Amino acid sequence: MTVAEQRQGLSTAVDGYRLWQNIEALAKHGASPGGAVNRPALSKAEARARAEIVAWGREIGLSAYTDAAANLFLRLEGQRPELPPVLIGSHIDSQPTGGCFDGTFGVIAALEVLRVFIERGERPERPVELVAWTNEEGSRFAPGMSGSTGFTNPQSLPDILAIRDRAGISMAEAIAEIHAGDESIPEHPLGRPVHCYIEPHIEQNDVLERANIPIGIVTGIQGTRRYRIRVDGKAGHAGTVAMADRRDALIAATGLIGELHREAVSLEDMKFTVGQFDVTPNAPSVIPESVYFSLDIRCPDNAAVDRLDAKIRAAASGDRDRCQVSLHQITHAPSLSFPAPMQQLLEKATERAGLASMRLFSAAGHDARQLHYVCPTGMIFVPCCGGISHHPAEWVEPQHILAGTKVLAEAVALAARAEPADLLDDKARAAEG
Ligand SMILES: [Zn+2]
Structure with missing residues (x-):
């Protein structure tokens, strides 16, 4: 021009x-x-x-x-x-x-x-x-x-x-x-x-x-996939309930996050974020009864997102550390x-x-x-x-x-x-x- x-x-x-x-x-x-x-x-x-x-x-x-x-x-x-x-x-x-x-x-x-x-x-x-x-x-x-x-x-x-x-x-x-x-x-x-x-x-x-x-x-x-994951355990006294008898929702949740995070970092260009985390009842001397957290995964490669999605779904369902895990996907945008x-x-x-x-x-x-x-x-x-x-x-x-x-x-x-x-x-x- x-x-x-x-x-x-x-x-x-x-x-x-x-x-x-x-x-x-x-x-x-x-x-x-x-x-x-x-x-x-x-x-x-x-x-x-x-x-x-x-x-x-x-x-x-x-x-x-x-x-x-x-x-x-x-x-x-x-x-x-x-x-x-x-x-x-x-x-x-x-x-x-x-x-x-x-x-x-x-x-x-x-x-x-x-x-x-x-x-x-x-x-x-x-x-x-x-x-x-x-x-x-x-x-x-x-x-x-x-x-x-x-x-x-x-x-x-x-x-x-x-x-x-x-x-x-x-x-x-x-x-x-x-x-x-x-x-x-x-x-x-x-x-x-x-x-x-x-x-x-x-x-x-x-x-x-x-x-x-x-x-x-x-x-x-x-692309992004976003989930809401809930872990349900049982509340109890921090001093009296034996470790072997506990159903600690926080321990189950953090174990799950650690496992999924290791999977995510093994995939090229994958981003993995837990940005929201709520513990109930969130009191110093009470075993956590339930945990709710968000999970956000993103990657330019749709196939990599799908692979991680399959791992997340397998890991975030059913029993884990004697707690109940459930997953709800809130966003899927390729x-x-x-x-x-x-x-x-x-x-x-x-x-x-x-x-x-x-x-x-x-x-x-x-x-x-x-x-x-x-x-x-x-x-x-x-x-x-x-x-x-x-x-x-x-x-x-x-x-x-x-x-x-x-x-x-x-x-x-x-x-x-x-x-x-x-x-x-x-x-x-x-x-x-
Ligand atoms: Zn903007």
Whole structure:
């Protein structure tokens, strides 16, 4: 492309100062000591952040709406309003000690792109919609990605609405409260057709930083299996019950974790995490009666995940150290690859923005995983310092926020005039007939 074309591109109008101001403004909702952000899904802090985004959108003439999963949308009308929209965005909920970029960057970048279209007086061929998905993180309501799951698979909605947080509040109740908070936002149906989905996100790893490259074109997302394992024994007096007579749930659980961990480290690239562990009654002089823990395994290689899954199922069932073990799988998401044409489109957008890019694989899960199954999907990564995320020290340089948004702007301009079939792999295209 010529320099003149580069100068005319939508990306030249992206305003880095405005982006940064928006990031800072949203970080105030749920701000906690040490620079952390604590903005659980559907909380009061998140409701305030949503209201601010809606106000920003309405200020520039965008229409806001929501759906039964409380996803939030801002729509820029296209020249052909009857066509499915280009969907761009991410999430605004956070981990309990999260940073102010994870998720938020993608939503703010999407808003900036819509602003640029409006300021330049350009109407895209297809409508373009910003989305902020509900409960991506899954820290308040587990599992996460409920908004994107409900949107792409409306049949899953009853299960999603039944999920309860630790205080016993259901997602149905929390969503009703959010909707009641602003009744001026109309509800649209779940499962609407989407032209394509592009999610900008921080990398949450340090590959881009080490390579000194501002843009990552994501090739795919690593698969996950997540389980809830329960071990039931028998409580008793720590001083009087003989060792041989005990049914100590904690001893059984830690033995099981040690055994499975040894299996996991023998598999290349396998990640194994027990992030949650509850002991009952959790008293110093009482033999543990029951233990409940989470187990999360991830690997780019689906076959390796399946092999470990078989070992886990065999080990975490029936009797162990005279205790009863039971397993419940809560998530199974295989590793996936985004369509090559979407990766090429994002590369072209990066070129148009005059930036360098490299391809990389996402080790973390994202809402893009859910969208991948219903429309051509791609992701743009920007570097985050030291690869740190889900932590108050999470940091993204302003020039990288700007770079990622410029690429999104060019990508939306390209996607809004692309034919749907041109965004899918040949195989997927053939399957769609
Ligand atoms: Zn995220």
